[in-house]
Amino acid sequence: MTLLAERPVRTTAPAVPRRRKRVVLPYLLIAPTLLATAYLLLYPLLRNVIISVQEFGLPQLVRGDAKFVGLANYARVLADPEFWGVVSRTLWFTAINVVLIMVLSTLVALLLVRLGKWLRLLVMGGLVLTWATPIIAATTVFQWLFQSRLGVVNWALTTLGFEEFRDYTWFADGEATFGILVTLIVWQSIPFAALSLYAAMITVPQELYEAARIDGAGAWRVFSTITFPMLRAMFGLITCLEVIWVVKAFVQIWVISQGGPGRATTTLPVYAFQVAQSLQRYDLGAAVSMLMVLLLVLALLAYFRQLYRQEREA
């Protein structure tokens, strides 16, 4: 296939019909995606907004005659101290999880860079196994690990001499349940973050490290002056992704504690679901979930801006 053979074919192709075909074809190709997104994503989102400004309980769900009430639902939610308790708990939950995930993942990634081939493959294999564990399987296993009478965690703690953990019921205590959920989510999130950071770290030119070492820089100094600044964008992206995942974490909490005991583990998505499901106040639930989306969007505006910049460069 020489370039010479290619040229004439291109220029002799009839120009007008071809151009017209090109203009229509891409839109035909994306039409199914647009339709699906419109009906299965935008319409539900719009419906959520509408429900959140209606009076929408069980009677309205059955009869379908919901009345508009303006921002009354939002006013009611925002005036409820319980809601603000949930918001601050969600923020704490997110902050603790994300900080732990990022710090531990960075350490694991730095370790991976420094390991020999076999140990590195072993650790990566372990991380991939964790990553492959379905959320439901992991939540079930964690309930078994922390089971009060037969759980291996209580056995280990008792054996180490902490007698107070004999038959300790973790899931009866708010803070203990909170701690277990944090452990579970951090455990599940580290593989993705650590492997992505590792993949980014090996792209940093080795000469930079050597130069720093010759200058006598310690490990922390090398990290803070070379690794982190070079991978700032990557750290930013992964932090944003982790924020999203932690804020919207629902399954782990719902399956392990349903937001309890009391309200100790009720974060925003759990709260929205509780209000809608148990109280059958779909309107208030919709308002809470819209406020959650708003919170996420505000927190992640930076991330979208970066995506847009990347896309422009690509």
Next chain:
Amino acid sequence: MSRAARTVAALVVFIVSVFPVYWMVLTAFKPTKDIQSATPTFLPASITFEHFGTAVAAKGFFSFWRNSLLVAGGAVLLALVIALLAAFAVARLQWKGRRAFVLMVFMAQMTPWEALLIPIYVIARDTGMLDTLWMLTLVYFMITLPFTIVTLRGFLAAIPVDLEEAAQVDGCSRGQAFRRVVFPLLAPGLLATSLFGFITAWNEFAFANVLIIKDQDDRTLPVWLSSFNNTFGTDWGATMAASTLFMLPVLLIFVVLQGRVTTGIVGGAVKG
């Protein structure tokens, strides 16, 4: 950090990542008296398949498997076809609004689906789609679609346009060029993408929990597994056996894909 310290750290990371899964599988194979003994054993002394028998014999076990396979498989096939069309348009054609479309796909990928539980429940109820596997299939299709488009676009972009043009010079139509030249090269990417979509749908709990309520036989595996207390009581052996069986397809997929494709997906996921 010395070599010995690094080795110790590596082993600690390995054990912490693997232990829960190891413990799940070990418990699934342990005889009940070992599970209930006051001092746990960390290596298999004797092995039993009794718990797997209990799990498989549980009421509705096979219909839950069938439902999960149908819903996840259907969603992935649908997403694959529709995403391939869109990915082709994005990766290969120049058109007005392309950047806006890509941005829309990125945003769709970020959707906090948990926030849409209520409206989707209401819509399903209004349209008579509540308690149908169809509704669940459609939702899972939409959840996996943006990711599928982004990854397929990446795989497509990695295949040189020259190959396609060369085939066209040799007399292939655009469609033929795609089918005969691009498609075979794309096949591994299609496989990887669809398997990852399958995992997402296979694991989904929140919507399955809300959209299937009346007919308990229509539930999927994650919802069934989440209520193991009702099914197995405190029979942890059977619970762990059921979890192990549930995890098996996902694990097989990871083994099939292995490292290279996995890192490709990581790149894709991070990029968008």
